[in-house]
Amino acid sequence: MLIYSGCRVGEYRHIRKADVKLRRRVIVIRHSKTDAGAGRLIPIPRKLMPWYEEAMQTPGLYICGRADGSRHSYDSFRRAIFDPVMHHFGMSxxxxxxxxxxxxxxxxxxxxxxxxxxxxxxSLEGVTERVYTHKSIRELLRAIDKICT
Known part of the structure; x- marks a missing residue:
């Protein structure tokens, strides 16, 4: 999920289920370390929809929750979720x-x-990108589906 969302771990840990819009295939990022990161929409790849649908059925308010429904700290996320996956695949x-x-x-x-x-x-640095260039959700979805086939 981290690879195909581009989320920072802090953003991922704060994704509430209410911010996952399955019909639109987007996640609203409300908590970010940067102004450019907060409020953005992240497209959900079509291929990962079954995972999100399943995650939405688990107890708790957060996508990355614990069995008791609370959310992970960075360290517990890394120890309990990320590092075991890396170890399983022999990666570091x-x-x-x-x-x-x-x-x-x-x-x-x-x-x-x-x-x-x-x-x-x-952040979008230039005036053209920041003010005049607009991208639709459809364009973001097309981009993410292009790499997640």
Whole structure:
């Protein structure tokens, strides 16, 4: 999920189920370390919809919750969820590397730079990108589905 969302771990840990819009296939990020990250919409790849549908049925308010319904701290997320997956596959990566992976995959798929920035929650520097360029949810979904087939 981290690879195909581009979420920071802090953002991921704060995703409430109410912010997952399955019909629209987007997640609303309300908690972010940057202004550009907060309030953005992250497209959900069609291929990951079954995982999100299942996650929405688990107890608790958060997508990344515990059995008691509370959310993980960064350290408990890493120890309980991320590191065991890495160990299972014989890999050694950090959660932040998932953002790098998504950025690289989108770039390799020739996705528009503005779309990449919007998905990752990076600021749009230029006046053209910031004021005049608008991207639709459909464009974000097309981009994420392009790399998650």
């Amino acid at each position: 990566h950090t959660p932040h590397e998932c953002r790098h992976t998504l950025a690289s995959m989108l770039d390799s798929a020739d996705v528009n730079r503005t779309v990449i920035k919007l998905i990752l929650g990076h």
